[in-house]
Every structure is written in C-alpha cells, then in structure tokens.
Amino acid sequence: MKKIVLGATFALAALFTACDGEKKGQPETNQNFTYEVEEFADIQVLRYKVPGFEDLTLQEKTLIYYLSQAALEGRDILYDQNNRYNLAIRRTLEAIYENYQGDKESADYKEFVVYLKRVWFSNGIHHHYGEEKFLPGFSKDFFKEQVKALPADKVPAKEGQTVDQFIAMMEPVMFDPNVMAKKVDKSAKDKILASANNYYGEGVTQSEVEAFYEAMKKPDDATPVSYGLNSRLVKENGKLQEKVWKENGLYSPAIKRIVYWLEKSLPAVHNYDKSQEETISKLIFYYKTGDLKMFDDYAIAWVSDNARVDFVNGFTETYGDALGIKASWESIVNFRNEEATKRTQTISSNAQWFEDHSPVDNRFKKEEVKGVTAKVITVTQLGGDCYPATPIGINLPNADWIRADYGSKSVTIENIMEAYDQASLHTGFNDEFVWSENEINLIKEYGFMTDVLHTDLHECLGHGSGKLMPGTDPNALGEYSSEIEETRADLFGLYYCADPKIVELGLLPNADAYKSEYYRFMMNGLLTQLVRIEPGKNIEEAHMVNRQLIAKWVLEHGKADNVVEYKVRDGKTYVVVNDYEKLRDLFGQLLAEIQRIKSEGDFAAGKALVEKYGIKVDPKLHQEVLERYKKLNMKPYRGFVNPVFTAETDDKGKITDVKVSYDESYIDQMLRYSKEYSTLPTYND
Ligand code: ZN
Numbered sequence: 242m243k244k245i246v247l248g249a250t251f252a253l254a255a256l257f258t259a260c261d262g263e264k265k266g267q268p269e270t271n272q273n274f275t276y277e278v279e280e281f282a283d284i285q286v287l288r289y290k291v292p293g294f295e296d297l298t299l300q301e302k303t304l305i306y307y308l309s310q311a312a313l314e315g316r317d318i319l320y321d322q323n324n325r326y327n328l329a330i331r332r333t334l335e336a337i338y339e340n341y342q343g344d345k346e347s348a349d350y351k352e353f354v355v356y357l358k359r360v361w362f363s364n365g366i367h368h369h370y371g372e373e374k375f376l377p378g379f380s381k382d383f384f385k386e387q388v389k390a391l392p393a394d395k396v397p398a399k400e401g402q403t404v405d406q407f408i409a410m411m412e413p414v415m416f417d418p419n420v421m422a423k424k425v426d427k428s429a430k431d432k433i434l435a436s437a438n439n440y441y442g443e444g445v446t447q448s449e450v451e452a453f454y455e456a457m458k459k460p461d462d463a464t465p466v467s468y469g470l471n472s473r474l475v476k477e478n479g480k481l482q483e484k485v486w487k488e489n490g491l492y493s494p495a496i497k498r499i500v501y502w503l504e505k506s507l508p509a510v511h512n513y514d515k516s517q518e519e520t521i522s523k524l525i526f527y528y529k530t531g532d533l534k535m536f537d538d539y540a541i542a543w544v545s546d547n548a549r550v551d552f553v554n555g556f557t558e559t560y561g562d563a564l565g566i567k568a569s570w571e572s573i574v575n576f577r578n579e580e581a582t583k584r585t586q587t588i589s590s591n592a593q594w595f596e597d598h599s600p601v602d603n604r605f606k607k608e609e610v611k612g613v614t615a616k617v618i619t620v621t622q623l624g625g626d627c628y629p630a631t632p633i634g635i636n637l638p639n640a641d642w643i644r645a646d647y648g649s650k651s652v653t654i655e656n657i658m659e660a661y662d663q664a665s666l667h668t669g670f671n672d673e674f675v676w677s678e679n680e681i682n683l684i685k686e687y688g689f690m691t692d693v694l695h696t697d698l699h700e701c702l703g704h705g706s707g708k709l710m711p712g713t714d715p716n717a718l719g720e721y722s723s724e725i726e727e728t729r730a731d732l733f734g735l736y737y738c739a740d741p742k743i744v745e746l747g748l749l750p751n752a753d754a755y756k757s758e759y760y761r762f763m764m765n766g767l768l769t770q771l772v773r774i775e776p777g778k779n780i781e782e783a784h785m786v787n788r789q790l791i792a793k794w795v796l797e798h799g800k801a802d803n804v805v806e807y808k809v810r811d812g813k814t815y816v817v818v819n820d821y822e823k824l825r826d827l828f829g830q831l832l833a834e835i836q837r838i839k840s841e842g843d844f845a846a847g848k849a850l851v852e853k854y855g856i857k858v859d860p861k862l863h864q865e866v867l868e869r870y871k872k873l874n875m876k877p878y879r880g881f882v883n884p885v886f887t888a889e890t891d892d893k894g895k896i897t898d899v900k901v902s903y904d905e906s907y908i909d910q911m912l913r914y915s916k917e918y919s920t921l922p923t924y925n926d
Contacts, residue, residue, distance in 0.1 A: 276664045278882055278907050281358045282375075285876040286629065286907050289660040291621050291884055294901050297576065300513045301550050302899040305574055305621050306888050307506035308552045312572035312624030314498040315554075316364070316914055317921040318486070319570050319625045322561065323365035323424060325439040326414045328923045329397045331360055333411070335915055336395040337387045352378030353387075361911040362629055362880060366415065367424035367437065369630045370878060374422055374437070381416055384408070397923040425563050432563035440567035442475025450474060450564060453481050464642050466533035469566040471556045486556060486570075487531030494920035499554065500528050509896075514548035524554065540638040544647050549577045551618065551650075553637065558626065572624035573635065573654075581617035581655050584694075587746055588701045589614045595702055595737060600829035601836040607708045612701045616652045621901075622883055629880030633658055655693075661879065662689045669873050674769050675760075676808065676815040683757040687749075691758035694748055695734045702737075703730030707836050717842025724855060725847045727787035729839055732832040735762065735791070739825045756821050763805055763824075764816045766792025771863050772870040779856050790855035795827045797854075813869065814862060882910050 278286040294302070320327040334357045343350060356377045363369040377384070388396060388408055398407035413420045421437035429435030433447040441450060457468045472483035473491060484491040488500060503525050510518045523539035536555075552575065556568035588595075589612025596610040623631055634653045638644065666685060675681050704726070709715060718725050737743060738755040749755060766788040773785070780786050796805050804823045808815050818824060838847045885905050889898045905913070 274903065276660050277667065280876055281355050283877050284359070284362055285664070285879045286362075286882060287660050287664050287879055288882050288884070288903055289620065289656050290903065291619060291656060291901055293576075293578065293580075293619060294621065297550075299896070299898065300509055301576065303509040303888075303896045304506055304513060304550045305576065306886050306896065306899045307502050307509065308550070308554070308572075308574040309622035309886050311499050311502035311506070311554055312552070312574050312622045313914060313918040314495055314502065314920070315570040315572060315625045316628075317919050318492050318495050319364045321492070321921060321925050322439055322567075322569055323363075323367065324421065324437050325924070326411065326421075327360075327365035328921065328925075329411065330366060330415060331915065332397040332923060333388060333391075334360060335912065336391050336397075339912075340391055340395065341387070342390070349379040349383040353383065358907070358911075361907075364626070365424070366421075369880075372424045372426075374418065374424075376418060377415055381412060384412070384415070399924060425561060427563050436563050438561055440473055440562050442473065442477075445474055445476050445481070447564070449476075449481060450566070454566060464537070465640075466537060467568075467640060468533070470533060470536070470559070470568045471531060472567070485531040488529045490531055491925060492921060494922075496528050498918075498920055500525055503528075503554075510548075513550075514546070516542065516546040517548040517550075520546045527555075537640060537643060540640060540643055541647050544638060544643065544650055549579075551575055551577070551652075553627075553635065554624075557637070557639070559639075561626070569626040571626035572622070573620055573627050574622040575618040575620045575652075575654070578617045578619045578655050581693075582614075584748060585615050585617065585697055585701055587748065588612060588697055591742075591746065592702055592705070594742070595733075596706055598740075598742075599706065599733065599832070599836075600736065601707065601833045602840075604710070605707050605836045605840040607706065610702075610705060613705065615697075615700065616650065617655050618652045619656045620654050622886070623881060629882065630878065631657055631881055633661075657881070658693075659689060660881070662692070664879070668875050670769075670875070673869055673873060674764060674815070676817050680757075680760050683753075684761060687754040687757035688761065690749065691738060691754055692761070694743070695731075695738055695758050695762075698734035698737050699730045703733035706733055707840060709842070710840050713840065713842040717844055718839070718847045719844060721844070721847045721851050723783040724786045724790070724851050725835060725839060727783050728790055728850075729832070729835045731787055731791060732828055732835060735759070735828045736825065736832055739821070756818075759821055759824055760816075760818050762788070763792050763795070763818055767796060767805075767807070767816045768814065768862070768866060769870075771858060771866045774858060774863065776864065776867065777860070779858055781856075786851060786855035790850060791828070791831060793854040794831055794850070795824065798830070799823060799827050814865060882907050885910075 274290060276287045276289075278288050280286070294305075297305070317328060320331060334353075337353070338357055341350070345351075356375075356379065359375055360366060363375075367374050385408055388411075389404060393404070396404055396407055398404065399410075402410070423435065424437050426432060426435035426437075431447045433441050433445060433450055453474065454468050458465065469483070471487070472485045474481060474483055476482075486492045486496065488496050490496075503521055506521060507518065510521055520539065520542040523535065523542050527535040527539050539555075552573065554572040555570065557571050559565040559568050561567070561569045592610045592612035596607055599606065620631075623629070632654070634651070636649055636651045638649060643649075666688075671681050671684060675684065707729070716722065735758070738749075738758050741752065743749050743755070744752055770780075770785055770788060774780060780789055792805075799805055799820075802820060802823055804820045804827065805816065805818050808817045834846075835850075837843065838850075882905060885902045887900045887902070888896045889900065891897050
C-alpha cells in the first residue's frame with residue numbers, strides 16, 4: 242500500500258526521469274567496486290554501497306550492527322508465510338547443492354542451480370513480482386535421484402515419512418503447474434482458497450475470513466487496531482482461530498532471535514537517543530505479547546523518533562494477502578544521509594525565491610509558498626520481504642488514523658537508487674541510444690546528480706508552486722488534470738535545473754551539469770520511453786504523457802532555430818540538442834502557458850496540448866526503438882545482496898568497532914543465511 246517499489250515497468254527508472262515518489266541522492270565516485278553480482282532467469286543481482294558508514298559514531302555503528310542482525314533473523318518466517326512447503330523445498334535444494342557429486346556441466350544440474358537461485362530470490366517457489374509459480378527446468382527423475390542420494394538426516398521429511406513419501410509430497414508442489422499456481426490470486430472467485438500463501442489454514446474460505454474480521458470491528462472506533470495483521474487464521478475442529486506470530490506463539494524460534502538482538506541493542510541506544518530507546522522497547526513488548534494495540538503504540542513511537550539511525554522491523558505490508566489483512570515480515574536498517582537531506586532542505590528553504598523568479602505571470606504566483614522536505618536515507622541491511630528485491634522508498638506506518646494523528650515517515654533510499662543508476666551505465670543502453678561521446682560523458686559525470694535534483698525540484702517545489710485564480714474550479718481540467726499537473730511540476734524543475742542560483746546554492750558543481758538532464762529528458766521524451774509501450778498502443782500513463790508533451794512541444798517550437806532535432810545515422814534515429822540555452826527558454830515559455838491553463842482552469846487549452854503532443858506514438862519510430870532495445874537483452878527485475886557487517890569486540894565482549902565489507906557472492910550469502918539465521922522448523926503448523 243505504501244511501499245514504493247521498482248517493479249517491472251520501472252526496472253529501468255534510473256534511465257528515465259524518476260516518477261513521483263522516487264527520489265535519489267548525490268552520487269559516489271567508485272573505484273574497485275562492482276555493482277553487478279550476477280544474472281539468471283529474468284533477474285539481475287546487484288550490490289549496494291554504504292557510503293558514510295565509516296564516519297558514524299561507534300554507538301551508531303553498534304546499533305546498526307544489532308539491528309542488522311535482527312533484520313536477518315526473520316528470513317524463514319517470510320518463506321513460510323509465502324507457502325507452507327517453501328522451507329522444505331529450500332532445505333532440500335540446499336542439501337542437494339552441497340552434496341552433489343554428479344556432472345556439473347549437465348543440463349539438469351545447470352537448471353537446478355538456476356531454480357535454487359530463483360527460490361532464494363523469491364523467498365519461495367512463486368515469482369516475487371508476478372506471484373505465479375515458476376517451474377524447475379530439470380527433470381523429476383533428476384530430483385528423485387538427488388533426494389535419494391542425500392544422507393537421511395538431510396531430507397527434511399515430515400515425521401514418520403519415508404523418503405519416497407517425501408518425494409511424492411514435494412513433486413506436485415514443485416512440478417505441477419496447476420498445484421498452488423499463484424501465491425496471491427485476486428481474480429479467483431474465492432481469493433483465499435485460490436491463493437497458495439500460508440496466511441490461512443487449509444479449507445478456510447474467503448467468506449469465513451471476511452465474517453471473522455468483520456465481527457471483530459467495533460463501531461465508531463476512531464483508533465482501530467490492524468485486525469488480523471500478525472496471525473494465521475486456521476480452522477480447528479470446525480472452529481476458526483488465530484495463531485498469533487509472537488514470542489511464544491507461531492514462529493516463536495525466529496521471533497525469539499529477533500527479540501534477542503533488539504534487547505542487545507538497548508544499551509547502545511540508551512545513551513544515543515531516548516525516543517528510539519522507547520521505540521525499540523515497545524517493539525520488543527509487541528513481539529512478546531503479539532498485542533496489536535502494542536503494535537500501534539510502537540508505530541506511534543517510531544514515527545516521532547528522529548534518531549539518525551532508523552529501522553523497520555516487523556509484520557508490515559499486506560500485499561501478499563489477497564484480502565490485505567495479513568502482513569509479511571520485513572526489515573530495513575538505515576541511517577539518514579545528512580548531505581542529501583540538506584539538499585532537500587536547501588531547496589525547501591529557498592522556495593519563495595524560486596516562486597518569485599519563475600517565468601510565469603505574476604498573477605499566478607503564490608505570495609507565500611512552502612517547500613516540502615523529504616528525508617533521504619542510506620540503507621545498511623535488507624531483510625525479509627525487502628530482500629533481495631528492494632523498495633526505493635518507504636512511507637509508513639500504514640494505519641490511517643496514526644498517519645492522520647501523528648504523521649508518517651516518507652523516505653527515499655539513495656544508495657539503492659545510486660546502485661540502480663550505476664548498473665544502468667553498463668547495460669549498453671546509452672551506447673545504443675545516445676547521440677555521441679559528448680552526451681555519454683555528460684551523463685556519466687552528471688546524470689545521477691541532475692536526475693536527482695530535477696526530481697527534488699519537481700517534488701519539493703514544482704507541485705506546490707503557483708495558485709488558482711479566484712473562482713477557478715480546482716477540478717476544471719477534468720480528465721487532463723494529472724497530465725497537466727505533472728507537466729507543470731516537471732517544467733518547474735527543468736527550468737530551474739539550469740538556473741545560476743542552483744550552482745550558487747551548491748546544488749550543482751558548475752554551469753554545464755544541467756545539460757545532462759536536458760539531454761536525457763529530451764531523449765527519453767522523444768525516443769526511449771517508448772520501450773515501455775506495447776506495439777500498437779498509445780501513451781496513457783500521466784508521467785509518460787507529460788514527458789512526451791514537453792519534449793514534442795519544445796521540438797516543434799524550437800524548429801525555426803533548430804534547437805532540438807531527430808537525426809538518423811546508420812538507419813538509427815537519435816535525438817540531438819543543438820542549443821541548450823534556447824531549450825531552457827522554451828521550457829520557461831511552456832511553463833508560463835501551463836501555469837496559465839492551471840490557474841485559469843482552461844480545459845480546452847489543456848486538452849489540446851495533451852492530445853496534440855502527449856499521447857500519439859509514431860508507429861515506425863516505436864518499432865525501431867523496440868527492436869534496438871530488445872537486442873540489449875536487459876533483465877526486467879533486479880535485487881540486491883547485503884554488505885557484511887563484522888563486529889570487533891574487546892575481551893569483555895563489548896563492541897569496539899564495526900567493519901563493513903562487500904565481497905560476499907550471492908550463493909555464499911544465501912547459504913550462510915540459511916545456516917546462521919535459520920531457526921524455524923521445516924513445517925510450522
Ligand atoms: Zn509529480
């Protein structure tokens with residue numbers, strides 16, 4: 242509900258101008274650090290850096306160390322939540338991997354390794370994004386043979402089961418496409434019976450679930466708990482009951498370990514931040530009791546806790562349940578990026594200057610404007626449902642009444658965005674679509690920082706600028722309102738990216754850097770965003786419409802001066818920007834007109850702009866772009882391995898330093914987690 246995910250369509254976001262809610266920070270120049278870890282199936286695995294970790298205090302590092310341990314202890318919970326056979330399958334596959342004696346070049350074995358990597362990536366047998374079950378590429382015979390070759394104590398059979406019975410139980414779960422076909426099935430008649438997740442016991446129906454939780458609700462409750470959030474609902478002796486996930490309830494061994502590390506962190510947080518000490522204490526109390534009132538208590542403490550080190554740990558998001566009741570376990574540990582947060586503060590505190598100097602008619606300017614400040618964070622550890630596939634921003638807590646009464650934390654994860662951006666430089670995408678070395682070098686040097694700046698200007702200032710004329714209906718632009726609004730915010734950001742004030746404020750290093758964003762914006766709007774449109778379709782999504790609207794309008798209105806043009810070389814179409822200063826003038830002119838349309842509610846003019854410039858796609862150019870893109874063979878989904886934190890201690894066991902390293906491989910990390918952070922039984926009934 243509130244997690245901002247870089248999904249399939251946005252897997253390439255770093256190549257395009259970021260969307261609402263996606264924000265990025267300053268880049269790091271890196272030597273001897275490779276973001277790319279490995280690729281398999283439709284997945285690319287990356288790693289992320291933790292810039293600034295060395296500069297934290299020992300207290301902060303210690304806290305991060307303990308919270309990071311707690312972040313890894315819930316991994317088994319998520320496997321079991323996703324499907325009740327996931328732990329059995331993972332343990333069987335890992336045993337085979339470590340005991341395998343056969344030919345490692347055989348097709349079956351290679352497919353086996355791919356399948357194991359996919360199970361790790363998805364925390365189970367269903368695709369992490371599409372929710373459908375993916376099937377092994379190896380044969381049933383191979384599987385049978387390998388299980389039989391395992392030492393008896395390595396086969397995670399149920400009590401009293403023979404190996405043959407175990408194999409017979411696992412085969413349909415793994416190989417039959419019709420068995421447990423979807424983790425979450427929202428299109429089925431009975432969404433609960435059809436979903437293969439483990440949030441509801443066998444035989445529990447959708448109408449039973451709905452009636453059960455409806456009966457719990459109290460009328461006129463202004464502060465309702467999140468009913469059913471932290472339990473499995475099962476039917477025992479014909480009666481529905483909740484098995485609560487708590488210290489002495491379901492998932493007890495894993496929750497005890499999470500609590501263990503949280504308790505270890507208390508002395509470190511005691512002298513660090515009193516409000517955070519309270520936050521962690523409340524979380525511990527909630528894990529011990531499983532009481533959802535305590536969860537709300539914790540969430541309220543968390544949202545007002547402003548310590549630099551911060552974390553999410555618990556049953557949080559409900560995407561994995563077709564009815565949105567049960568929450569999957571997740572964790573993110575992070576610290577505030579003071580530099581990047583300063584950047585959004587600088588922009589916000591100068592909001593009035595930007596408003597006063599914008600190229601729009603004075604009648605449409607706000608006399609008093611307030612900027613928005615967002616918190617930018619650096620992630621140090623990902624766990625549970627945030628690992629390996631990762632959100633790029635978080636907005637929590639989810640309870641509406643807590644958000645209304647106490648606010649929420651909205652954060653963007655800069656080091657993850659940076660990793661996406663850096664990895665994108667190596668995909669061959671720019672070599673294929675960018676006109677020349679000049680522009681490629683501009684993008685390499687300034688691409689990330691200007692993209693981030695444009696997004697900040699869009700979010701912190703653009704949407705908040707300008708005002709409606711007295712008597713203008715706020716809904717006057719009707720079905721074109723979001724396209725016009727995004728156009729307005731984007732233009733505000735584009736216009737100011739090139740302003741000397743930006744360099745003066747230290748937001749860009751020099752007067753040429755903005756050209757990277759201008760080039761990328763035009764290339765994207767005129768050419769490359771078409772890779773996200775299916776053949777024969779027009780553009781519909783508001784941000785994409787706004788980008789093409791701006792790019793095509795500027796192309797046409799700059800024609801006489803040849804400001805921007807399409808050029809064809811070796812049968813390939815490129816975008817070329819010939820005059821950056823005039824390009825800025827044109828952005829300013831269009832901004833003035835768009836603000837007029839908004840302020841006066843000029844529906845006809847808004848409609849005409851969107852329809853003339855924003856929607857239509859040239860089918861020939863579209864086809865060309867799609868063909869060129871396909872040849873790059875880019876992976877649609879990406880995720881991350883974690884850095885490794887090692888604590889150095891004195892002879893009394895007190896932490897004296899924490900070191901971070903980045904050299905663990907994907908396979909090593911997964912196998913290690915399965916040994917060091919795996920406490921749940923294979924079958925959790
Ligand atoms: Zn926006």
